[in-house]
Amino acid sequence: MRCVFCKNDSSDSRSLEHIIPESLGNLSHILPPGVVCDKCNNYFATKVEKPFLETDAIRQLRFQQSVPNKRGRLPEMEGVLLPGFPAILRKFPKSPFEGFIGLEPRAIRHLIASDGGKVILPYAGDPPERFVSRFLAKAAVEAMAARLFHNSEWLDSFTDEKQFDEIRNHARRGEIPDWPFHVRRIYDMAAKWVDEEGKAIQLVNEYDILKTDWDEWFFVLALFGLELVINYGGPEIDGYQRWLNENGHRSPLYTGKNNDDPFRLLG
Ligand SMILES: [Zn+2]
Numbered sequence: 414m415r416c417v418f419c420k421n422d423s424s425d426s427r428s429l430e431h432i433i434p435e436s437l438g439n440l441s442h443i444l445p446p447g448v449v450c451d452k453c454n455n456y457f458a459t460k461v462e463k464p465f466l467e468t469d470a471i472r473q474l475r476f477q478q479s480v481p482n483k484r485g486r487l488p489e490m491e492g493v494l495l496p497g498f499p500a501i502l503r504k505f506p507k508s509p510f511e512g513f514i515g516l517e518p519r520a521i522r523h524l525i526a527s528d529g530g531k532v533i534l535p536y537a538g539d540p541p542e543r544f545v546s547r548f549l550a551k552a553a554v555e556a557m558a559a560r561l562f563h564n565s566e567w568l569d570s571f572t573d574e575k576q577f578d579e580i581r582n583h584a585r586r587g588e589i590p591d592w593p594f595h596v597r598r599i600y601d602m603a604a605k606w607v608d609e610e611g612k613a614i615q616l617v618n619e620y621d622i623l624k625t626d627w628d629e630w631f632f633v634l635a636l637f638g639l640e641l642v643i644n645y646g647g648p649e650i651d652g653y654q655r656w657l658n659e660n661g662h663r664s665p666l667y668t669g670k671n672n673d674d675p676f677r678l679l680g
Contacts, residue, residue, distance in 0.1 A: 416450035417475075417558045417572050418585045430454050432555040433618050434462050436475065436482040437636065442620075448558050448568070453585060462585065465548040469537035474637045476534075481506040492534045494520050500532050507536070546592045549643040550584035553632030556620055557625050557645070558666035579647055593650045595642040599635060599664045623665040625656050633665045640664055 417425040423446075430449040433439035449457070472488040474480075481487055483611060485506055492500040498520035503561065504512035514532060517525070524530045539545075561567040571577065583592050620634040623642075629652040630645040642653050656665075 414447040415569070415572055416453055417455045417554060417568070420572055420579050421450060421452075424453070426451040428454045430457075430555060430578055432552050432559060433620070433634075433636075436466055436480070437471075437618050438480045439618055442556075444555055444559055444562065449480060449555065450560050460543075461547050461551050465494040465540060466542065468540040469545060470483065473534065473537040474501070476504065478637055479504060479506060490534055491674040492532045494524070494658075495531045500525060502532065502534065522587040542594075543587075543590055545596075546643065547584055548631060549594055549634065549641055550580050550592065551641050552620070552621075552634060553645060554581055554584055556622060556632055559605055560622070565607065566609060568640065569669060580643070580645055581646075589648050592643070592648040595640075595650050595653045597640050598638055599640045600638045609668050619666060622668050623653075623656065625652060627652070629653075629656075631656075631665070635664070635666055640666070 414424050414426075415421065416426070422497045426447045428446060428449075430444040431439055432442040432444065435603070447483050450680075473490065475482075476488050476490045479487060487504050487506050490502045492502045492514075494500045494514075494516060498517060500520065501515035502512065503515070533560050557571060557577075558568065561571050579589075583589050618634065619637050620632065623631040625631070631653050632643050632645065644650055644652065657663075
């Protein structure tokens with residue numbers, strides 16, 4: 414068996430690879446040992462996923478949406494007790510509306526004197542582009558491998574396919590620092606959806622692979638309602654804009670084969 418990134422023999426590898434990290438609520442999209450070798454798996458965990466997950470924007474999304482990491486913890490956030498006292502916010506993962514607020518004694522004196530107060534969480538902005546781009550490249554290659562790994566010949570030809578070398582190397586070595594991606598919000602991050610049985614669920618992450626009529630391939634990921642798209646074929650994203658223009662700007666996650674999608678947005 415060979416690794417889909419470095420193409421080296423990976424028969425001895427033991428680690429499972431999460432296409433989307435567990436800390437983003439993914440428990441099901443997992444590749445078996447060897448599809449990604451242990452060395453690449455370790456590299457991605459520390460050099461690609463960790464910097465992405467530790468950006469203020471992602472920490473804040475996980476905090477607001479109460480998505481625990483694999484140890485069941487939520488990130489701690491630095492907020493502000495108005496008018497300007499630092500406040501450390503901690504939430505209980507199992508009870509999204511309860512938690513702790515850590516305050517300095519002078520802030521507590523202010524709270525008592527003013528009979529209450531308001532804590533705000535400063536807006537963290539979008540995560541830095543270089544972290545997002547490599548994170549997407551890694552997930553894109555793995556999402557393709559997940560479609561193919563049950564057939565070793567298909568997986569082999571994907572591993573050998575030169576047209577995917579550029580995106581592999583972008584994920585694994587970061588050789589193209591400004592590889593572009595497309596980003597837009599497709600639904601409110603707190604939107605609740607209902608499944609076939611009418612049970613309310615919250616979509617944290619989902620993805621699909623889009624193949625256009627002119628044979629370009631795109632990886633489309635929705636993370637907390639943010640749609641992130643990268644091109645398998647190289648560092649350009651114009652083709653996705655063209656697809657959007659031709660398809661009424663709908664998300665590929667909810668069009669075409671998904672026309673009879675069991676999920677529908679609750680008003
Ligand atoms: Zn490898």
